[in-house]
Amino acid sequence: NAGVTQTPKFQVLKTGQSMTLQCAQDMNHEYMSWYRQDPGMGLRLIHYSVGAGITDQGEVPNGYNVSRSTTEDFPLRLLSAAPSQTSVYFCASRRGLEQYFGPGTRLTVT
Amino acid sequence: DQQVKQNSPSLSVQEGRISILNCDYTNSMFDYFLWYKKYPAEGPTFLISISSIKDKNEDGRFTVFLNKSAKHLSLHIVPSQPGDSAVYFCAAIGLAGGTSYGKLTFGQGTILTVHP
Numbered sequence: 001n002a003g004v005t006q007t008p009k010f011q012v013l014k015t016g017q018s019m020t021l022q023c024a025q026d027m028n029h030e031y032m033s034w035y036r037q038d039p040g041m042g043l044r045l046i047h048y049s050v051g052a053g054i055t056d057q058g059e060v061p062n063g064y065n066v067s068r069s070t071t072e073d074f075p076l077r078l079l080s081a082a083p084s085q086t087s088v089y090f091c092a093s094r095r096g097l098e099q100y101f102g103p104g105t106r107l108t109v110t
Numbered sequence: 111d112q113q114v115k116q117n118s119p120s121l122s123v124q125e126g127r128i129s130i131l132n133c134d135y136t137n138s139m140f141d142y143f144l145w146y147k148k149y150p151a152e153g154p155t156f157l158i159s160i161s162s163i164k165d166k167n168e169d170g171r172f173t174v175f176l177n178k179s180a181k182h183l184s185l186h187i188v189p190s191q192p193g194d195s196a197v198y199f200c201a202a203i204g205l206a207g208g209t210s211y212g213k214l215t216f217g218q219g220t221i222l223t224v225h226p
Contacts, residue, residue: 004153031212040119042199043154043216050212058213090153097142097203099214101153 002026004102006091012108013081021076021105023091031094032074033058034066036087037104043090049074081109113137114202116217123224129187131220133200136181140202144214145174145185148197157198158185190224197221 007022025032033048045058049068063085065077074093078085086109091102115134123129133143141162146154160167160174160183167174173186187194200217 033214035216040218042114042116042218043201045213045215048213059215092153094214097144097159098156099144101146101155103151103153 004091004093004100006089006102006105008105009103010106012110013078014110015081015083017081018077018079019081021078021089021091021107023074023076023102024072025074025091025093025100026072027093027095027100028071029093029095029100030071032068033092033094033099034064034074034076035090035092036060037090038087046076046089078107081107083109085109111136112218113140114200114215114217116198116200116220118220119218120221120223123190123222125192125224125226126189129185129190129194129222129224131185131187131198131200131222133183133185133217134181135183135202137202137204137215138181139204140215141205142203143174143176143183144201144203145172146199146201146216148199148219154199187222190222192224192226195222195224 004025030051034046035043047066049055089105092099144159145157147157148154158172176183197219199219201214
């Protein structure tokens, strides 16, 4: 049971480039979400999904897209990276109240 | 509008003493509260939770207290150990509807350092 996995662990992008952060879980959880962690800001919700085919915006969705074609996968897309998107990104899945987080992706946009 | 606030960015405690981490919230629709612990280069992990119908929940060295009238909760760690050094996040969720329904809202985190 791998839990929640994220790839890549580290990424450096130039302003304007696009990329997809991958997230997968093997716990058959319906609820998945993406957070970003910034100093002094805690964990802020970007997008979430309550099941395959259903996504919704969180607190800071601008500049990010998501899709949920399967229960297992919940990729996060940056269409045109900006320096303000430099952050650590965490994917999480949940059944009930206990949420499981992946190890994170550290993204730097120059 | 920060609905969950941890006003102390850091806390330093001697090994064996009590650590008290505080959290305040503004949304009265929150009815479940959780604490997560995060080590560097790892994702947060669940530590302990409390329902809004209770005022205390205990799990080993960890106790969470909830004061609904003050919209305040605290995490007590007794005795503190060096391995407890981590970032602690408070989180809240609404289960009965409203804008907080189903979504975990986190505080800014408090860095706890336990000195040997």
